[in-house]
Amino acid sequence: MELMTTKSGFDRMAKIAILVITAFLAGYLLRSILRPLPEEHSKQHIVSQQQSWWTCSMHPQIRQTKPGKCPICFMDLIPVSSAEGDIGPRQISFSQEAIKLMEIETTPVERKFVTAEVRMTGKVDYDETRVKHITAWVTGRIDRLYVDFTGITVKKGDHMVYLYSPELLEDQRALLAAVEGSKSISPDSSEFAKRLKSANVEAVKKRLKLRGLTDEQIEEIEKTGQPVDHITIYSPIGGIVIHKNATEGKYIDTGTAIYTVADLSKLWVKLDAYESDLAWIRYGQEVEFTTEAYPGEIFKGRISFIDPVLNEKTRTVKLRVNVDNSDGKLKPEMFVRAIVRSQIAQGGKVMAPEMAGKWICPMHPAVVKTQAGSCDICGMDLVTAESLFVTAEVPQKPPLVIPASAALITGTRAVVYVKVPNAEKPTYEGREIILGPRAGDYYIVESGLAEGDIVVTNGNFKIDSALQIQAKPSMMNPEGRVKYTGHHSH
Numbered sequence: 001m002e003l004m005t006t007k008s009g010f011d012r013m014a015k016i017a018i019l020v021i022t023a024f025l026a027g028y029l030l031r032s033i034l035r036p037l038p039e040e041h042s043k044q045h046i047v048s049q050q051q052s053w054w055t056c057s058m059h060p061q062i063r064q065t066k067p068g069k070c071p072i073c074f075m076d077l078i079p080v081s082s083a084e085g086d087i088g089p090r091q092i093s094f095s096q097e098a099i100k101l102m103e104i105e106t107t108p109v110e111r112k113f114v115t116a117e118v119r120m121t122g123k124v125d126y127d128e129t130r131v132k133h134i135t136a137w138v139t140g141r142i143d144r145l146y147v148d149f150t151g152i153t154v155k156k157g158d159h160m161v162y163l164y165s166p167e168l169l170e171d172q173r174a175l176l177a178a179v180e181g182s183k184s185i186s187p188d189s190s191e192f193a194k195r196l197k198s199a200n201v202e203a204v205k206k207r208l209k210l211r212g213l214t215d216e217q218i219e220e221i222e223k224t225g226q227p228v229d230h231i232t233i234y235s236p237i238g239g240i241v242i243h244k245n246a247t248e249g250k251y252i253d254t255g256t257a258i259y260t261v262a263d264l265s266k267l268w269v270k271l272d273a274y275e276s277d278l279a280w281i282r283y284g285q286e287v288e289f290t291t292e293a294y295p296g297e298i299f300k301g302r303i304s305f306i307d308p309v310l311n312e313k314t315r316t317v318k319l320r321v322n323v324d325n326s327d328g329k330l331k332p333e334m335f336v337r338a339i340v341r342s343q344i345a346q347g348g349k350v351m352a353p354e355m356a357g358k359w360i361c362p363m364h365p366a367v368v369k370t371q372a373g374s375c376d377i378c379g380m381d382l383v384t385a386e387s388l389f390v391t392a393e394v395p396q397k398p399p400l401v402i403p404a405s406a407a408l409i410t411g412t413r414a415v416v417y418v419k420v421p422n423a424e425k426p427t428y429e430g431r432e433i434i435l436g437p438r439a440g441d442y443y444i445v446e447s448g449l450a451e452g453d454i455v456v457t458n459g460n461f462k463i464d465s466a467l468q469i470q471a472k473p474s475m476m477n478p479e480g481r482v483k484y485t486g487h488h489s490h
Helices: 002-034 038-049 096-102 166-183 191-210 215-224 275-280 460-469
Strands: 052-055 078-081 091-093 105-108 114-126 131-135 140-145 159-164 230-234 239-244 257-262 266-274 286-291 299-306 316-324 335-344 400-403 414-419 427-439 442-447 454-458
Touching: 052 460, 078 096, 091 460, 114 275, 114 316, 114 427, 140 166, 159 257, 166 191, 166 215, 191 215, 266 275, 266 286, 266 335, 275 316, 275 335, 335 427, 400 454, 414 460, 427 460, 454 460
Parallel strands: none
Antiparallel strands: 052 078, 091 427, 105 454, 114 266, 114 335, 131 257, 140 159, 159 230, 239 257, 266 316, 286 299, 286 335, 299 316, 400 442, 414 427, 414 454, 427 442
16 A cells, blocks of 8 residues: 555656656747847847937037936937948938937028128217418517307308417518509519519518418508508418417417317218228228217218327237218217128138229229329329239129038138938938138038038038937047046946
């Protein structure tokens, strides 16, 4: 009985062992069948590597596998795909979702004439050519000042000073004696004697004119035969009395300034142009300016002088603008804000098409003629407008330009990001270019781009950051060797 019981227990254990072995073998075979082939395993590995990483556009060292906030600046993270496919070392691709989140904007490279705006400040001043001093031409005593205070408006020929001068008496007596002598010549006298007497009279008259007497005063002396001991000084121009330098009863010498009169119908505006803006400024250019006294009203003038010397302290150059002030609105010492708009041609040259074929005066830019000649004001020979402007003719080919926001400039290099055409998904390529001068909101392109290329104008810093993350050539790392330090979030 015991033998049978022992044999029955042994058979039960054997059956359990066989079931365990059978289950293990079945599991092993099933796992072998379901295990992927090496090629399939490789594909799965690639797929796992093609997941999206999220990074910060301001701190490209931050990387994590899901969206969120940057732990440094708390900006929204942007997606960057780690799969590159067959794109070049300076290229990077993004999904459409990433493009929207990065707010990437583009614009085509084009050829067009652009305008550079130069803004300046300055003030209104007197036209120095229209400021005259009323002076004494003889020594004497001021007995009467007809203009009692500054600011009075006078006209040309208005009497200003009544001056007593003993010197005038001697010259007038000499004139009367010369006149009497010429009358005493008999008709039988020689022609030489007649010419001598006449020349003596004219010489004395000329001397009196140099003393300040007018032709009418000299004729009156000849007519009455009586010398006068006073002289009236008249204003040589019309304008405003801006200085009164003498008082009644004062004895003055020859050449002493009594009044200063300024004609305010023409004024100067003196502006300060920065050294960096001189490339856009030319003689004869039109200038628009506004004043505090008349907000919204635009005044115009032309550049008539550019100081040849730079102020070493302010790093500015003085400009002089001739302005018409026939309405009397502008007043000396007014503060102004001015702007010059320069049209830019190929190579960054300033052009003035309205001056093509014109002749202009180097001293008075308001004098512009269609043919050679002389200035109506100063008599100088006119010169061609081309000699004062870089170009007056309109070039047939406008310059190649890009928006200023498209260029990333490090100081020695300029980088733009160009959209790669015919790519399966949005792909951008970093490209170094050579820029010309900046004209307003545009840069002139010297080389590196062609008309029709699509450049990134917004979001280019984010693209550059993404390239840095992948250790590719970027604005900051032209060789593409990037070593990240700091926090990495996975």
